[in-house]
Amino acid sequence: xxxxxxxxxxxxxxxxxxxxxxxxxxxxxxxxxxxxxxxxxxxxxxxxxxxxxxxxxxxxxxxxxxxxxxxxxxxxxxxxxxxxxxxxxxxxxxxxxxxxxxxxxxxxxxxxxxxxxxxxxxxxxxxxxxxxxxxxxxxxxxxxxxxxxxxxxxxxxxxxxxxxxxxxxxxxxxxxxxxxxxxxxxxxxxxxxxxxxxxxxxxxxxxxxxxxxxxxxxxxxxxxxxxxxxxxxxxxxxxxxxxxxxxxxxxxxxxxxxxxxxxxxxxxxxxxxxxxxxxxxxxxxxxxxxxxxxxxxxxxxxx
Numbered sequence: 001x002x003x004x005x006x007x008x009x010x011x012x013x014x015x016x017x018x019x020x021x022x023x024x025x026x027x028x029x030x031x032x033x034x035x036x037x038x039x040x041x042x043x044x045x046x047x048x049x050x051x052x053x054x055x056x057x058x059x060x061x062x063x064x065x066x067x068x069x070x071x072x073x074x075x076x077x078x079x080x081x082x083x084x085x086x087x088x089x090x091x092x093x094x095x096x097x098x099x100x101x102x103x104x105x106x107x108x109x110x111x112x113x114x115x116x117x118x119x120x121x122x123x124x125x126x127x128x129x130x131x132x133x134x135x136x137x138x139x140x141x142x143x144x145x146x147x148x149x150x151x152x153x154x155x156x157x158x159x160x161x162x163x164x165x166x167x168x169x170x171x172x173x174x175x176x177x178x179x180x181x182x183x184x185x186x187x188x189x190x191x192x193x194x195x196x197x198x199x200x201x202x203x204x205x206x207x208x209x210x211x212x213x214x215x216x217x218x219x220x221x222x223x224x225x226x227x228x229x230x231x232x233x234x235x236x237x238x239x240x241x242x243x244x245x246x247x248x249x250x251x252x253x254x255x256x257x258x259x260x261x262x263x264x265x266x267x268x269x270x271x272x273x274x275x276x277x278x279x280x281x282x283x284x285x286x287x288x289x290x291x292x293x294x295x296x297x298x299x300x301x302x303x
Contacts, residue, residue: 005117010170012255017091020089020164020188023061024255025279026263027273029266036102046268051080060085064212066094067097077090082124089130091132091187093133093167095135096135130165131163132166135170139171143178155182167185172202176211177205186211194295196217197299198300211260214264219247222229252279253284
């Protein structure tokens with residue numbers, strides 16, 4: 001089957017992810033693993049083609065994790081893209097692992113974080129990563145000495161040249177403030193989308209500090225919230241006028257919301273990838289913004 005050609009990445013500008021300057025539309029590789037992010041992909045050849053098409057289309061920021069699969073996604077990235085382009089920022093995360101049944105378990109003792117970084121380096125075939133996110137299992141827990149020890153371990157890895165930047169994932173604003181008192185933070189990766197804006201305070205803090213904010217599940221979880229976004233009559237009506245698909249509108253809303261938002265939408269197909277790469281061409285006007293705010297009010301506004 002011949003390679004499908006994706007259109008060049010529509011310009012959404014760039015933003016600093018620590019010491020890296022990346023395009024604001026990246027690629028989240030989580031969905032390349034099997035169902036429930038466990039085991040091999042449904043279509044290995046297509047998974048490899050998606051990765052190559054993303055980079056060919058201008059993506060220079062890929063998000064992954066060793067526990068996707070586990071190991072499956074990192075191995076696909078290496079097979080598809082190694083040797084990597086010089087400007088490709090690969091960002092991973094640590095503090096979790098999968099058991100033999102696919103359950104996600106904490107793996108967040110300081111020495112385990114180091115092991116996680118080294119596993120990512122080995123499976124990806126790199127000497128260093130653009131950033132590694134410390135994934136907090138329970139973001140509602142107040143940060144304390146354990147959190148400080150975890151940050152210190154990531155700082156050691158950075159000082160030793162294994163990673164260029166430290167990121168945080170699934171955190172509260174309290175975590176972010178405590179972390180920035182101790183070290184430089186390159187990025188924050190939290191659940192955030194039209195239908196779930198509970199991390200708005202974290203986004204606002206990141207924006208004020210010039211920290212990249214990377215929303216995961218930008219279209220919602222595969223079940224539940226996602227349906228509300230993709231089946232919204234407001235998005236359907238806006239899509240006819242602009243024109244754009246509901247998914248493109250939801251992603252365009254994120255790009256429009258703050259300049260430090262970096263998108264990492266995931267997909268298993270080149271067709272959806274092509275849609276994602278053209279999101280920057282979707283321009284929201286004030287009327288569109290107001291309609292979306294009424295349909296999906298932020299936390300500080302009554303529904």
